[in-house]
Amino acid sequence: MSRSFTAIVGPAARHGLARLMPVAQLxxxxxxxVRVEYTTGVAQARLLARRCAAEGDVVLAAGGDGTLRCLGAALAGTDGVLGVVPAGRGNDLARQLGLPHRPADVAELLLHGRPRWIDxxxxxxxxVLGSVYAGVDAAANERANRARWTPSGLVYPLAGARALAGWRPTRYEIAVDGGPPMALTAYTVVVANSGFYGGGLHVAPDARVDDGLLDVIVLGCASKLLFPLVLREMRSGSHLRRAEVTVLRGASxxxxxxxxxxxxxxxxxxSELGSLVLRARPRTLAVLAPAQ
Known part of the structure; x- marks a missing residue:
């Protein structure tokens, strides 16, 4: 039986639409x-996603991590299935899931792939589908989101350098699975469901999207001159060997x-963080993705 798809396109999805069209033809x-529905905001997009999934359609997200989060949040905890056409600047969750980028490969997966349940x-x-991060990387993300004319390959590195220049370390308290809090002075804390963030940085190499656990990566105090090297190491995940990096893991x-x-x-x-509790919700979202 052939599948039916509804692609939900927001007001800022010009690039996503360009990537979607050849896939839709295939x-x-x-x-x-295949039908395409245009929306004016997050609330409308999520309502439409739930309605289309209830009618039996695969909901297509053509965009980056923000688009996936918008539509994935609507389907989480339901029987709805999310299909992905990677079309963002970062595509970090798509990278973690091993999703293809060539239109023919994307279409093949969408037509014949089996849903994979992820946390x-x-x-x-x-x-949240990928990760939550609080600190200098979030400040860099703010700058990256405002960038309009910077080449895509330079957006995150330049934003990171500018955010780091004026940043001062923060005192964090972190409690995992209800245990006693650990106090650490750090530049950032990343709570990861998916291992990638920041446009391909492998911040949490051991993170899995279907293990029911969150990986916590704490980048502690170090010389700002060391940061370019640490960022380079994050491409491969080798930053975890550094004494300044602390790794924790738990369900909350x-x-x-x-x-x-x-x-x-x-x-x-x-949000602007003062305090926050994060909890893994095991295998609550079905995505058309290659088997792990």
């Missing part, structure tokens, strides 16, 4: 029904700071 050539994260009532993480710092989730602002 899906139709393969016998699938999501509850962050004070918000649903309580996080607090001694001053308000920006917190981001999947490339979008989450």
């Amino acid at each position: 899906l139709r050539a393969g016998g699938a029904r 999501t994260v509850d962050a004070a009532g918000e649903t 993480v309580a996080l607090s700071t001694d001053r308000p710092v920006p917190a981001y989730a999947d490339g979008d602002p989450l």
